[in-house]
Structures are given as C-alpha cells and as structure tokens.
Amino acid sequence: MSSREILRHLVIQQKNQIEKGGDYIERSILPEVLDAFSDNRVLILTGIRRCGKSTLLKQIMQTKTRYCYINFEDERLLDFRAEDFETLNEVLFEVYGMPDIYFFDEIQNIDRFETFVRRLQDQGKKVVITGSNATLLSQEFGTRLTGRYKLFEVYPFSFAEFLRFNRIGTGRDSPYLIEERVRLISAFETYTQTGGMPEYLKNSDPDYIRTLYDNILYRDIIARYSIRRQRLVRELVSMLASSISLPFTYNSLKKTLGLKNAITVKEYISYLSGAYLFFELSKFDYSVKKQLNSPRKIYMIDNAFGILNGFSCSPNTGRLLENIVFVELLRRESKVYYYSGDHECDFIIRCGRKITRAIQVCHELNNDNEDREIGGLLEAMDSFGLLEGIILTSHQEETRKLGDSTITLQPVWKWLIEESTGYTITLGHAEKDKEKTPDRSRTGTADQLL
Incomplete structure (x- = not known):
C-alpha cells in the first residue's frame, strides 16, 4: 500500500516536471486527439515504449486547464494497489485543485485500474491514459468500458x-x-x-x-x-x-x-x-x-x-x-x-x-x-x-x-x-x-x- 505522504511527494514532483515545458515536436495525431475531447469517452494513447506518448500528453496539457497528472511507471508506485486509488484521488485534489481532466501515464501497470477509470467517467470526468500494451488495455476496457473509450495508436516519428x-x-x-x-x-x-x-x-x-x-x-x-x-x-x-x-x-x-x-x-x-x-x-x-x-x-x-x-x-x-x-x-x-x-x-x-x-x-x-x-x-x-x-x-x-x-x-x-x-x-x-x-x-x- 502506498502512503499518502509518498503519493503527495510523487504527485508534486511529477507536476513540477511536466510544468517545465520543453521544445516539443508537434505530433501529427495531436489535432485528432484534441477533437476527441468533445465527449466524455476515455481516450487511450497506446504504442511502443518511448515512442513519444508522454510527450504527446504534455502537448495536450498545454491546451487544457483544470487537469491532473500521474505517471505510474515511477518505482515508488510498485506497491500501489486498486484500493489506493481513492487516496491518490484525494492527493490529486490537494495538489491540483478540482480537476476535470485526468491524465494517467502507463496505468495498465496497476491491477483493476479500469474500475477507478469507470468511476471517474461516471462522475463526468475526462480521462486520458497511455499504455505500451494494446492487448492488456483492450482486454480490460473491453470488459468494463465497452463502447465508452476511443483508442489512438501512437507510432515513432513519421x-x-x-x-x-x-x-x-x-x-x-x-x-x-x-x-x-x-x-x-x-x-x-x-x-x-x-x-x-x-x-x-x-x-x-x-x-x-x-x-x-x-x-x-x-x-x-x-x-x-x-x-x-x-x-x-x-x-x-x-x-x-x-x-x-x-x-x-x-x-x-x-x-x-x-x-x-x-x-x-x-x-x-x-x-x-x-x-x-x-x-x-x-x-x-x-x-x-x-x-x-x-x-x-x-x-x-x-x-x-x-x-x-x-x-x-x-x-x-x-x-x-x-x-x-x-x-x-x-x-x-x-x-x-x-x-x-x-x-x-x-x-x-x-x-x-x-x-x-x-x-x-x-x-x-x-x-x-x-x-x-x-x-x-x-x-x-x-x-x-x-x-x-x-x-x-x-x-x-x-x-x-x-x-x-x-x-x-x-x-x-x-x-x-x-x-x-x-x-x-x-x-x-x-x-x-x-x-x-x-x-x-x-x-x-x-x-x-x-
């Protein structure tokens, strides 16, 4: 189980990192992803490791307000369990305020993550997640969120x-x-x-x-x-x-x-x-x-x-x-x-x-x-x-x-x-x-x- 204090330190550090910005190459798929914000479906960005999914998330964030972010690849989340999501949500509220958009990086590392995502969606939140395994993501969402998500495949630079x-x-x-x-x-x-x-x-x-x-x-x-x-x-x-x-x-x-x-x-x-x-x-x-x-x-x-x-x-x-x-x-x-x-x-x-x-x-x-x-x-x-x-x-x-x-x-x-x-x-x-x-x-x- 992840403690509240560890989660708070992690969220604040990751927030500071993503707010530094950078000189990013705009991905060609970005306009299509932004167009998909018009409804409340979960957006999934999937592709091979290190092809630029996280950078694409940052490009999306630059166009949005009232969002929060966490990267589940962090080794401090190795003990994170499904029951920790509520604590994490409270920490995200404390650090970011009242988010309308949730950005989750590599969330498929967490068992039963789809249950939490479904709850957020039912509350009217927009959820955007990335993952490096299409099979796992489709299996989980095919069970819990049939027809309630939209998947974009991200490739290395064209x-x-x-x-x-x-x-x-x-x-x-x-x-x-x-x-x-x-x-x-x-x-x-x-x-x-x-x-x-x-x-x-x-x-x-x-x-x-x-x-x-x-x-x-x-x-x-x-x-x-x-x-x-x-x-x-x-x-x-x-x-x-x-x-x-x-x-x-x-x-x-x-x-x-x-x-x-x-x-x-x-x-x-x-x-x-x-x-x-x-x-x-x-x-x-x-x-x-x-x-x-x-x-x-x-x-x-x-x-x-x-x-x-x-x-x-x-x-x-x-x-x-x-x-x-x-x-x-x-x-x-x-x-x-x-x-x-x-x-x-x-x-x-x-x-x-x-x-x-x-x-x-x-x-x-x-x-x-x-x-x-x-x-x-x-x-x-x-x-x-x-x-x-x-x-x-x-x-x-x-x-x-x-x-x-x-x-x-x-x-x-x-x-x-x-x-x-x-x-x-x-x-x-x-x-x-x-x-x-x-x-x-x-x-x-x-x-x-x-």
Missing part, C-alpha cells in the same frame, strides 16, 4: 515528423527546388537507417536502442507473461527481425525453433504484437478461413530495431523501404493486406468492403524484377477493378500507361510527404487531395481492436 525534428521545412514546391530536393533525399536516407524513435534521434547512441529493445523484450514480454524460456523468445525475435517483409507460417517457425507445436509460436508473436514491436500482415482473401490459414508477413515498428539485429546490408534496402511504407500505412489506414495469386503485390488497402489501393515497393525497378513487380501489381489491380496502381522506389519517377491501367512510379520519400500533407505531388504540379484523411482512432470492444 518522415514528416522527422523533418520537423530536424527543422527541415517542406512545401508543395519543395520536391522541384534543387537544394530542397537534395536536402529531402538526404534526410530520407538518414531516416531509413535511424528510424523515428525520438530519444534515439536526439542522442544517436546505439546503446540506447539496445537497452530499449532489451527492456521491451524483458518487461513487456518475458516478465509480463512469466515466460521461462527466455532464450527461445530471443531466438524467435531474431528470426522475425531478419525476415522483415517475408512470408512465414507458425509451423515453419515451430520447426526451426525445435518446438512440438505451433501454438507457442503464435502466442509469443501475439505478445510481441501487443507490445508494438512486430506486426503481422495477412494475405487478403474473401474467405476468412483461407485468410487465417495462409502464410503471413512480418514487419517491425521501426527500422532502428531491425538494423540492431543485423538487418542493414545493402541488398535489404528494398525491404527497409517496404517496412517504412507498411508502418506509414498503419498510421493512415485501418485495413492493410498483401495480395498473392500467380504473382504478389506488397500492399492492398481495404476501405469498407472495397479494395481501394494497390501498392508495390522495391528499391529499384529494373530489367531483372520488372516482370515480377509490375505483374504482381497489375494482377492485384485486375482482381479488384482498380485502374491505378503505384510502385514506390528509392528514386524513380514516371507514369506508365498499360492498356486501361496507369502505373505511377514514385520515390518513397515523396510519397511520404504527399501522404502527410494531403498534396498529390506529380511531375508537374501539386494538388490538394480531396479525399478525407482516414480516422486513425479506434472505438469499440476488445475483439474489434485485435
């Missing part, structure tokens, strides 16, 4: 945020001005290797990424799920990290790891996905059964973690690009799949019941891979009645007309800028994209979130 971090401005004409274009290409080459973890970009210390990586594996996977076979988990993670963008099956991994059944592999990968370290990509099929039984592809939250595992040699450039594109699609789309028929297409996007986009990614389109890359894209387009498709590369830029189909080749860096600004950047001009930006939040039950 390329647009990376540019803001490095104070590199962009405008609709930037890709056509030589100096700005060179600066953007150079920045993207760096981003491909460093990824977007904010603290790593500040200190450029590989030991920071290694330590963070180990903390995620131990605290969010091994310790949280009481896994005894630690070596097995690390072997699985190394295999997945070296297989970015490649298909796999649970059975194939089971055999490689020398396990008796594939259920263990499936469980471990679900833990890694819940901690936002890896993501599985399903093959699209109208049959749910076939979709579940088909090979999946694996992607990683940030290239820095992949490179830490030795995934940095030049032949892998195309796969690093593909990983960047996949994570960007996660930021912007709700349903992403890969297509596989006679040929393969890296990504197809579903909006509602329709497939609306087909995207292929490669380092360079050349004579050796042209039939495979274009063939896979055209087959996916034909399957879903699409007249336009895109191939994202390191540097190529052109438009090809093949019968009734149009294929656009575009550098990944330019596509990322286009996606973030809403401007369609073509060879000759820039137009404002008329399509509405997808809502990147999620509302609903645990089953809908997983």
Whole structure:
C-alpha cells in the first residue's frame, strides 16, 4: 500500500516536471486527439515504449486547464494497489485543485485500474491514459468500458515528423527546388537507417536502442507473461527481425525453433504484437478461413530495431523501404493486406468492403524484377477493378500507361510527404487531395481492436 505522504511527494514532483515545458515536436495525431475531447469517452494513447506518448500528453496539457497528472511507471508506485486509488484521488485534489481532466501515464501497470477509470467517467470526468500494451488495455476496457473509450495508436516519428525534428521545412514546391530536393533525399536516407524513435534521434547512441529493445523484450514480454524460456523468445525475435517483409507460417517457425507445436509460436508473436514491436500482415482473401490459414508477413515498428539485429546490408534496402511504407500505412489506414495469386503485390488497402489501393515497393525497378513487380501489381489491380496502381522506389519517377491501367512510379520519400500533407505531388504540379484523411482512432470492444 502506498502512503499518502509518498503519493503527495510523487504527485508534486511529477507536476513540477511536466510544468517545465520543453521544445516539443508537434505530433501529427495531436489535432485528432484534441477533437476527441468533445465527449466524455476515455481516450487511450497506446504504442511502443518511448515512442513519444508522454510527450504527446504534455502537448495536450498545454491546451487544457483544470487537469491532473500521474505517471505510474515511477518505482515508488510498485506497491500501489486498486484500493489506493481513492487516496491518490484525494492527493490529486490537494495538489491540483478540482480537476476535470485526468491524465494517467502507463496505468495498465496497476491491477483493476479500469474500475477507478469507470468511476471517474461516471462522475463526468475526462480521462486520458497511455499504455505500451494494446492487448492488456483492450482486454480490460473491453470488459468494463465497452463502447465508452476511443483508442489512438501512437507510432515513432513519421518522415514528416522527422523533418520537423530536424527543422527541415517542406512545401508543395519543395520536391522541384534543387537544394530542397537534395536536402529531402538526404534526410530520407538518414531516416531509413535511424528510424523515428525520438530519444534515439536526439542522442544517436546505439546503446540506447539496445537497452530499449532489451527492456521491451524483458518487461513487456518475458516478465509480463512469466515466460521461462527466455532464450527461445530471443531466438524467435531474431528470426522475425531478419525476415522483415517475408512470408512465414507458425509451423515453419515451430520447426526451426525445435518446438512440438505451433501454438507457442503464435502466442509469443501475439505478445510481441501487443507490445508494438512486430506486426503481422495477412494475405487478403474473401474467405476468412483461407485468410487465417495462409502464410503471413512480418514487419517491425521501426527500422532502428531491425538494423540492431543485423538487418542493414545493402541488398535489404528494398525491404527497409517496404517496412517504412507498411508502418506509414498503419498510421493512415485501418485495413492493410498483401495480395498473392500467380504473382504478389506488397500492399492492398481495404476501405469498407472495397479494395481501394494497390501498392508495390522495391528499391529499384529494373530489367531483372520488372516482370515480377509490375505483374504482381497489375494482377492485384485486375482482381479488384482498380485502374491505378503505384510502385514506390528509392528514386524513380514516371507514369506508365498499360492498356486501361496507369502505373505511377514514385520515390518513397515523396510519397511520404504527399501522404502527410494531403498534396498529390506529380511531375508537374501539386494538388490538394480531396479525399478525407482516414480516422486513425479506434472505438469499440476488445475483439474489434485485435
């Protein structure tokens, strides 16, 4: 049990820290989160450790009054129990006055936290929480707060945020001005290797990424799920990290790891996905059964973690690009799949019941891979009645007309800028994209979130 005096010292110290302010890079998701303050639903900001959730909370606080804050990661809260919430609430009243908004950082560390959150919500309070495990949060809220919360997934810096971090401005004409274009290409080459973890970009210390990586594996996977076979988990993670963008099956991994059944592999990968370290990509099929039984592809939250595992040699450039594109699609789309028929297409996007986009990614389109890359894209387009498709590369830029189909080749860096600004950047001009930006939040039950 935490004493009132300890709680008071902790709350006052944390209050002083958050009120110091700082030079923050505004996150692109901030306006959407602020818009969600219009009702009394609980707001959940979830994402991998150290991706900027706490900083995002501070940015939100700068726009609000009558709030209170506590970070449950503090070691002085190791003995905190559900019965301590009432004492904590009294301390928060003493330190902050009469709060209307409660900000809770990493609250999933506390058992039965959702009961207290539900009580606050019933009292008309706005509650905003962060967490680094989507599975745990969705399980708890799916039980106690079905339909009464809204979840936002926070990722490491996008390329647009990376540019803001490095104070590199962009405008609709930037890709056509030589100096700005060179600066953007150079920045993207760096981003491909460093990824977007904010603290790593500040200190450029590989030991920071290694330590963070180990903390995620131990605290969010091994310790949280009481896994005894630690070596097995690390072997699985190394295999997945070296297989970015490649298909796999649970059975194939089971055999490689020398396990008796594939259920263990499936469980471990679900833990890694819940901690936002890896993501599985399903093959699209109208049959749910076939979709579940088909090979999946694996992607990683940030290239820095992949490179830490030795995934940095030049032949892998195309796969690093593909990983960047996949994570960007996660930021912007709700349903992403890969297509596989006679040929393969890296990504197809579903909006509602329709497939609306087909995207292929490669380092360079050349004579050796042209039939495979274009063939896979055209087959996916034909399957879903699409007249336009895109191939994202390191540097190529052109438009090809093949019968009734149009294929656009575009550098990944330019596509990322286009996606973030809403401007369609073509060879000759820039137009404002008329399509509405997808809502990147999620509302609903645990089953809908997983």
